[in-house]
Amino acid sequence: MKCHVPGPNVKVLARTIHVLARFGDELYVESLADCILLRTLNAAESAYAMVKFNKNFFSYFNYNYYSGDDSEGLKCKISMKSALNTFKSPTHMDKQVENLEIKLDSETCKLIFQLKCKHGIVKTHYVSILDSKAMQAVYTKDLVPNRITSSQRIFTEALGNFQSSDDQVTLEVSTQSLLMRNYVDASVDLYKIIRTQVNIKPSEFESYVVGSDTTITFTLKEFRALLAFAEALSLPLQLHFEVTGKPAVFIVHNGSTFEAHFVLATSKPDTATQATSQTSSRVDKKRKENCNHFNENSAKKPHLDNEISNCLNEDSHLFSSIPEEAFCSERLLVNGSLPHIKDFVGQNIDSEDIPASPTSRIKIKSVFKRCFESTFDPKNLQRVILAENSDSE
Known part of the structure; x- marks a missing residue:
């Protein structure tokens, strides 16, 4: 086989080699009477690529140049990495290469890519042939619905x-x-x-x-x-x-x-x-679990949740407090008995004479807490003037 590829078509051939490299690691080359076929297959055998270059793609084409048999063409396999080294930059290859010659050296069993660039520069790549066989995939494209x-x-x-x-x-x-x-x-x-x-x-x-x-x-x-x-x-x-x-x-x-x-x-x-x-079923299952978990928590502390919800419904203030009675349901019973009741056993004491428990209010801390104190006077703040006013006032 011997063929010449003109400069504009060298860029197409280079891009073809690069896309075939995304499919497989080996490149199968086969020359027929009217075209050249490039094929590759990935390792998992799940992706196959075949590119057919017709005879009019080349400026010169002879598929059995080194063979005496008219029906025998080139059938070989080369490394995809070696082919990529020949076509490194497909974007600018049409501006650098004037002609590409592809031929088979029958004595050394190498496929030769000779790039004739501008200013008389010639680059020759000798690619070793790994195997002398072709690959064919069976598929259909015309009778599909x-x-x-x-x-x-x-x-x-x-x-x-x-x-x-x-x-x-x-x-x-x-x-x-x-x-x-x-x-x-x-x-x-x-x-x-x-x-x-x-x-x-x-x-x-x-x-x-x-x-x-x-x-x-x-x-x-x-x-x-x-x-x-x-x-x-x-x-x-x-x-x-x-x-x-x-x-x-x-x-x-x-x-x-x-x-x-x-x-x-x-x-x-x-x-x-x-x-x-499965997405909808899992989402529904997750929602049910969240609802069941919320209901269990509400059943355990109904009084506490009701008091907190009442506080949230009220108007918000800078200092919000939760009533002390909201925590009575959790701290009234100690070992099943009321605390401090034993101090009054045997005494006739009316409920009106029992002193009330001291009240306390839990307040939320705030960075502006001092500003709301009754004794706060902004004139008492000690300030250091780093730069005086430029105006006379």
């Missing part, structure tokens, strides 16, 4: 409301709306997390075809990566999916030059709305 075409901006703005710690997102799709919310496992305490939900109307999308109401859940890491790829190329995003458990296919293409497929696995139909239903 649900197809949505949208600008990546809509999904990007919707994800801006989600937390960075969210791992998965759930899409509830119906003919009336698309509901987007963060996925929460049923085993997680719902009082320690933030629930986010965004409702998008069908009129916001360029094309909205929903054959059956479906709920799918997939990972956010790869979803954010493909959205960034579509944003960098200013291209719309197509979403093709069936039912929960079947893969969801995201497509980004410009019509004739290249086409990218991002396939994300969806979770089984077990936890689509489980967290929402």
Whole structure:
């Protein structure tokens, strides 16, 4: 294989390598008669990406340059880290690189990337081939009942409301709306997390075809990566999916030059709305517990709570006091008997002759307490003048 990539298209190829690096650690390269395929797969085998560069993407293309067999092209696997070292800065690569040559060195089994930059600078990267095989994923995108075409901006703005710690997102799709919310496992305490939900109307999308109401859940890491790829190329995003458990296919293409497929696995139909239903049940259970706890406390001290509530209903003052009688129910009985009654046993004493108990009032401390004392005189305060008045008065 031998091909030349013009300067403007080098930037697209560089961004493709960077988005594929968000999916997997190994890059599969395959050259066919009319295109070159780049594929990768993550370690969990839950996300797959394939980018197809057509023949018109290159200024020169020969898929079997080093092979005598007309039907044999390049099939190899290289390290994704080595590919990233070749395309370090995709943002400014189109301004620096005039041409990129990709070829296979059959003697050393290395894939060569030769960057011809401005001012006669040539950078050559020799990437070792790890294996001579290709990878193919089986999925469908044409016969699915649900197809949505949208600008990546809509999904990007919707994800801006989600937390960075969210791992998965759930899409509830119906003919009336698309509901987007963060996925929460049923085993997680719902009082320690933030629930986010965004409702998008069908009129916001360029094309909205929903054959059956479906709920799918997939990972956010790869979803954010493909959205960034579509944003960098200013291209719309197509979403093709069936039912929960079947893969969801995201497509980004410009019509004739290249086409990218991002396939994300969806979770089984077990936890689509489980967290929402459990939220209300747990909240109701918590409210019942709080009500029962409040009722028990009220039954233990009814007299005290009534007196305190009466004090709170009165007009507030700077010095508020609680009547002494409010505490009688808790301190009258000592070991089941009235205190000090034994001093009057055997004596005929009328209740009118018993001296009244000294009254005391518990007052709230305040920083302005001294200002309300009757003996307070502000003229007696000792003040130190640090700066005299400038006026004669």
